[in-house]
Amino acid sequence: MRTVVFAPGAKDANTNIDLPSGSPAIQEVKNAEIFRGSDGTAAAAKVSATPTRVDADTVKLDVATLTRDLLVLRYIAVGEVLQP
Structure with a gap:
């Protein structure tokens, strides 16, 4: 499983968000x-978001x-297999 942390900038809900290059x-x-x-x-507030895969390097959030x-x-990267 991969974890990517990045600042996507100001985006409307259900707008495409590209992963950082690499x-x-x-x-x-x-x-x-x-x-x-x-x-x-103040500390940063945590906001729940539901992601949807658009393609191999793009997601949308609700x-x-x-x-x-x-x-x-x-997310699970292409070719990764998770062991139970």
Whole structure:
């Protein structure tokens, strides 16, 4: 299982979000969390998000992201096999 953490920038809900270059291709998305940035006076708030695979390097989320958000995306990469 892969975990990629990146700042996708401000995106509307259900808008394509590309993985950062060099990220392994997506076979199946597992989950996503957004850590909503603040002005430095409070801890980042955790926001639930449901990811949907669009293609090997693109996902959509059911919630919008903001400029300061960090996206934590967990997925199975193409060719990976998870042991039970």
